[in-house]
Structures are given as C-alpha cells and as structure tokens.
Amino acid sequence: MVAPKPDAVAAEPTPPNVERGTRLANALFGFGKQQASFAARMSKTGMDRSAIVLLKSLLHLGPSRSRALAEAIHSDPSTVSRQVAALVKDGLVERRADPEDGRASLLAVTDRGVRLLEEQRARYALSIARMVAHWEPDDLDRFVELFERFLVDHQTHLPTLITECAAPARSEGET
Known part of the structure; x- marks a missing residue:
C-alpha cells in the first residue's frame, strides 16, 4: 500500500472519516492519559x-x-x-x-x-x-508501519492542529 501524499489531507473529510477521526482522537486521548500517568510515576x-x-x-x-x-x-x-x-x-x-x-x-x-x-x-x-510479545509478528510489523506513518503526518500537520484545536485566548475577542 502506498501512502498518500500529505497534500491529500487538505480535502474536507467525509462523515465516515470524521467518525474514524473521532475514534482515533478518543484512542489518542486515552493513550495520552496513560502516558501522563506513566510520566508522573x-x-x-x-x-x-x-x-x-x-x-x-x-x-x-x-x-x-x-x-x-x-x-x-x-x-x-x-x-x-x-x-x-x-x-x-x-x-x-x-x-x-x-x-x-x-x-x-x-x-x-x-x-x-x-x-x-x-x-x-x-x-x-x-x-x-x-x-506486545503475544502479538502476531505480522500484526506488530503492520502496526509499527502505520504508527510511524501517523507520526510523520502528525508532525507535518502539528501547526494546523495547534491552530484548529487551541481555544481562542480572551485577548482574541472571547468574552
């Protein structure tokens, strides 16, 4: 499978892709909570x-x-x-x-x-x-491949994520 070019991300997502994005965001939020707990310990x-x-x-x-x-x-x-x-x-x-x-x-x-x-x-x-020792080697290899691809896309898109996800500051007109 060939990874799409980052430019392909610019199109508006379809409702099914928004649902997938929601599932991924929820999974990442859960992972973030686990990482925060790990970091605190x-x-x-x-x-x-x-x-x-x-x-x-x-x-x-x-x-x-x-x-x-x-x-x-x-x-x-x-x-x-x-x-x-x-x-x-x-x-x-x-x-x-x-x-x-x-x-x-x-x-x-x-x-x-x-x-x-x-x-x-x-x-x-x-x-x-x-x-992950109990995972099938092919499953683990595929997961790592997809996760590495996700991280590249995340890094590329990070400035946009920050802009789109950050709440406006009060100085930006919020009352």
Missing part, C-alpha cells in the same frame, strides 16, 4: 518527562540556541530556559560559545545526557517488547 524516580523531551529534541537538533529548542518543542522560551538550567545543573546539557556570535551560547547534550537517553530508551523498548 517516572518523575518520582527522577526521570522527568519534560527533561527527556528536551534532551531528545536537543540531541536531534544538535547544538542549538534556547529559542530554537523552544520552537522545536512548541514551548515558551522562558519555560525552556528554566528547564535547561536544571539540565545544565545535572550535567546533562552544557552551554557552549556560539561560533557565529560570541555573545550567545549554544546548548548541547553531554555524554552523560546521551547515556541517560540510551539507557532510558533501551529500558522502554524492552518493556514495550514484553507488552
């Missing part, structure tokens, strides 16, 4: 979800300015700045001089931060593998 063990998101994003971006990191994770720069300060203090991120502007600094994941991410990912992968 992990944070009690010293593994803060926001720290992991920042580390993974920074590792993917490479050495970056704080503002670029905030944009990449769709967050407020002041929030990211506070979170980064904690990661620097913990030795997971370091500040480096920006070769293009000596007044600015770049953030980079340290070797310790990389090891922490690798260890966390290995533990998570093993746990997920145990969870």
Whole structure:
C-alpha cells in the first residue's frame, strides 16, 4: 500500500472519516492519559518527562540556541530556559560559545545526557517488547508501519492542529 501524499489531507473529510477521526482522537486521548500517568510515576524516580523531551529534541537538533529548542518543542522560551538550567545543573546539557556570535551560547547534550537517553530508551523498548510479545509478528510489523506513518503526518500537520484545536485566548475577542 502506498501512502498518500500529505497534500491529500487538505480535502474536507467525509462523515465516515470524521467518525474514524473521532475514534482515533478518543484512542489518542486515552493513550495520552496513560502516558501522563506513566510520566508522573517516572518523575518520582527522577526521570522527568519534560527533561527527556528536551534532551531528545536537543540531541536531534544538535547544538542549538534556547529559542530554537523552544520552537522545536512548541514551548515558551522562558519555560525552556528554566528547564535547561536544571539540565545544565545535572550535567546533562552544557552551554557552549556560539561560533557565529560570541555573545550567545549554544546548548548541547553531554555524554552523560546521551547515556541517560540510551539507557532510558533501551529500558522502554524492552518493556514495550514484553507488552506486545503475544502479538502476531505480522500484526506488530503492520502496526509499527502505520504508527510511524501517523507520526510523520502528525508532525507535518502539528501547526494546523495547534491552530484548529487551541481555544481562542480572551485577548482574541472571547468574552
């Protein structure tokens, strides 16, 4: 099966597709609640979800300015700045001089931060593998293929999702 091009998403969905979208949104909402519960429990063990998101994003971006990191994770720069300060203090991120502007600094994941991410990912992968061990291999392969496709489409469509799903701020005319 060939994946449709992202442009194919632009058409208005049919009622059956809206129903499918509702089912998927409900499933994702349930998954989100489970992930939030998981994150809350992990944070009690010293593994803060926001720290992991920042580390993974920074590792993917490479050495970056704080503002670029905030944009990449769709967050407020002041929030990211506070979170980064904690990661620097913990030795997971370091500040480096920006070769293009000596007044600015770049953030980079340290070797310790990389090891922490690798260890966390290995533990998570093993746990997920145990969870789906009873699945038929072909079913699991197909699920992973479709889920990866969904994630690409989600990332591409994320700015539109944010615009369409965010409630208007009071400053935007809501009384």
